[in-house]
């Protein structure tokens with residue numbers, strides 16, 4: 001009672017904070033709207049005015065455009081499209097990703113937040129049956145739209161790309177299309193946040209998990225060459241690839257913001273034996289993670305809507321938890337805000353100090369860095385435990401008394417307002 005009575009006062013005291021808070025009711029309205037298109041199957045009729053993936057994409061693009069208008073044109077809405085053909089699209093299909101691009105002061109450096117707009121039922125080729133896809137993945141698309149609404153009120157260094165992808169269920173086509181678009185356009189990708197199934201708290205066994213979100217990340221990079229793999233093997237760094245550094249940063253954001261959500265930092269690119277739209281980004285060497293709920297309910301994924309021996313199947317809105325989705329959205333927003341405000345991560349970080357009692361550290365200058373933070377930790381630990389700050393004019397330092405054999409080292413770049421990049425792991429100079 002008392003807390004409730006105090007709440008409006010707290011909001012009055014800080015109206016900016018209130019408008020920056022994801023709204024469970026608005027997230028629910030978005031999910032319900034997406035469900036109302038009947039099916040959003042990738043092979044459904046793209047031209048039908050009210051049913052199918054085309055209608056859903058046009059609606060999403062229209063919502064992004066409204067947000068763009070409300071911020072004086074700060075978000076440009078566009079589409080990228082290409083024909084794909086494969087076992088789950090044997091006759092070929094035009095894959096369309098809908099993008100909202102909020103240009104930063106470093107327009108070519110991007111952070112991407114995305115979900116997939118397509119849905120499916122039991123038979124992955126069934127493009128006509130109702131496939132609500134409320135949690136998989138209207139939840140992710142609603143999160144993207146809510147992030148755009150909130151972050152469009154602010155200005156950033158990096159460009160933010162808000163994306164609704166198609167063709168995930170047919171073969172991760174939309175992820176591939178956007179990853180290849182990033183490469184073609186020469187974007188420097190600072191982070192990719194893929195949100196897929198982020199809105200339920202009741203698991204298959206009835207257990208409720210509302211205080212945890214899983215963040216999946218690769219340690220060793222999918223894109224490593226054999227020479228890079230060999231040098232990583234020699235230097236360590238299995239737990240410090242760029243995607244793992246992103247996952248650790250998200251874990252840190254969650255811990256600092258204390259929004260009632262802990263990160264289970266899964267040391268795998270995705271769930272066991274399964275993949276997602278961040279996978280094509282990893283293949284091209286971009287730092288990317290997948291967010292997913294703390295506990296899954298398989299009766300509510302990829303299922304025909306039905307009841308069998310009293311058991312209800314289907315991915316419907318009533319099985320979701322919107323205050324939980326709002327928490328996952330807040331964590332995404334806090335992460336985007338930090339990484340879009342920060343300079344790029346300094347890379348490569350080169351260390352030395354074999355047969356010496358100090359460790360030397362060098363890195364390239366990063367535009368917009370007010371200072372650099374040089375971290376180290378004992379070589380048996382998971383998280384950075386010590387750091388020293390170095391002025392932005394300097395791009396090397398020596399860590400006195402830090403023995404390189406027993407320590408791991410990394411460097412981040414920090415903006416004047418304190419926003420910090422990902423930490424780049426230190427190793428030997430790349431072989432020429």
Ligand SMILES: [Zn+2]
Pocket residue numbers: 116136137168196197
């Ligand atoms: Zn999905």
